[in-house]
Amino acid sequence: MKVLFIALGLSLGLMAQAKVAPNASADPALEARVMVIAEELRCLVCQNETIAASDADLAIDLKNQIRIKLTQGQSQKQILDFMVERYGDFVLYRPPFKPTTLLLWLGPFVLLGIAVLMLVLNVRRRRRGAQPPAMSDEDQAKARALLDTPTHN
Amino acid sequence: MTSTTFKRFLPLGIFIVLVGFLAIGLTLNPREVPSPLINKPVPQFKLTVLSAPEKTIAAQDMLGKVWLLNVWASWCAACRIEHPVLVELAKTNQVAIYGLNYKDKSPAALAWLANFGNPYVQSLVDADGLVGIDLGVYGVPETFVVDKQGMIRYKQIGPVTPEALRDTILPLVKKLSAS
Numbered sequence: 001m002k003v004l005f006i007a008l009g010l011s012l013g014l015m016a017q018a019k020v021a022p023n024a025s026a027d028p029a030l031e032a033r034v035m036v037i038a039e040e041l042r043c044l045v046c047q048n049e050t051i052a053a054s055d056a057d058l059a060i061d062l063k064n065q066i067r068i069k070l071t072q073g074q075s076q077k078q079i080l081d082f083m084v085e086r087y088g089d090f091v092l093y094r095p096p097f098k099p100t101t102l103l104l105w106l107g108p109f110v111l112l113g114i115a116v117l118m119l120v121l122n123v124r125r126r127r128r129g130a131q132p133p134a135m136s137d138e139d140q141a142k143a144r145a146l147l148d149t150p151t152h153n
Numbered sequence: 154m155t156s157t158t159f160k161r162f163l164p165l166g167i168f169i170v171l172v173g174f175l176a177i178g179l180t181l182n183p184r185e186v187p188s189p190l191i192n193k194p195v196p197q198f199k200l201t202v203l204s205a206p207e208k209t210i211a212a213q214d215m216l217g218k219v220w221l222l223n224v225w226a227s228w229c230a231a232c233r234i235e236h237p238v239l240v241e242l243a244k245t246n247q248v249a250i251y252g253l254n255y256k257d258k259s260p261a262a263l264a265w266l267a268n269f270g271n272p273y274v275q276s277l278v279d280a281d282g283l284v285g286i287d288l289g290v291y292g293v294p295e296t297f298v299v300d301k302q303g304m305i306r307y308k309q310i311g312p313v314t315p316e317a318l319r320d321t322i323l324p325l326v327k328k329l330s331a332s
Binding site for chain 2: 044045047057058061062065084085086087088089090
């Protein structure tokens with residue numbers, strides 16, 4: 001009886017697994033190429049995942065599309081272009097570098113530049129301010145006299 | 154303003170600008186991704202009619218009229234919310250509504266229409282979701298406004314609300330129908 005339950009549990013597990021990649025091809029090389037492209041594409045249903053990582057219905061459909069297009073001999077660029085034509089730049093997990101995304105790409109470096117500039121200016125100003133005020137010769141002599149006086153103890 | 158008061162208020166100024174950006178960010182909906190299909194022709198399709206499986210409708214059959222393409226499915230919860238709005242719209246005869254029955258089972262879809270009313274001139278069967286992919290569908294329901302030349306002019310992501318109809322969709326339909 002116990003064995004039966006274990007067998008049942010195992011087969012249920014297998015069924016669940018089969019659902020994850022229903023159309024995965026038996027060719028591991030092809031699957032690897034599908035996944036490389038799927039890593040580049042955002043799952044629009046679950047925005048912060050790639051379609052490679054997602055099990056959403058749409059992600060599975062899109063992976064099937066990639067698989068079909070690869071077997072038709074299309075290149076990675078052709079497939080990515082196909083997706084962008086339909087879903088827009090947002091579908092690319094790495095946004096392209098173009099005028100509308102300039103701020104996105106360069107903004108952090110501009111901010112870093114401003115921060116470094118402010119730091120440099122600040123440090124320079126402090127260094128100038130921190131210089132000991134010049135002592136007059138008279139004060140110097142006094143200090144010297146005090147320091148040179150032998151202590152009594 | 155002297156240099157010291159300027160310096161004193163600089164952090165406050167930066168803070169206010171930052172709050173401004175964040176406030177604008179809060180009003181944006183990250184789920185609404187602008188469609189690259191706006192002002193592009195509706196993708197080619199030739200699909201079976203839901204209520205009459207022996208018939209098909211193709212994209213070019215629709216040329217010459219302004220129409221709405223509403224992507225729906227019987228498994229889609231938000232479609233239930235949207236549906237009464239479409240049923241009301243259909244009664245006014247202002248624009249032809251076609252359905253794209255997306256990744257659905259036809260018997261379930263037909264039962265759904267029988268239960269909740271049928272606002273569609275016809276519903277087209279997209280069982281494998283391929284036309285959905287061509288349309289860049291990622292969240293059902295979605296609604297497209299297509300003009301007489303077969304160009305997509307607007308895309309509503311998520312349910313069509315009475316406000317969206319009144320403020321955006323119907324004025325656009327009126328404008329497109331007049332041209």
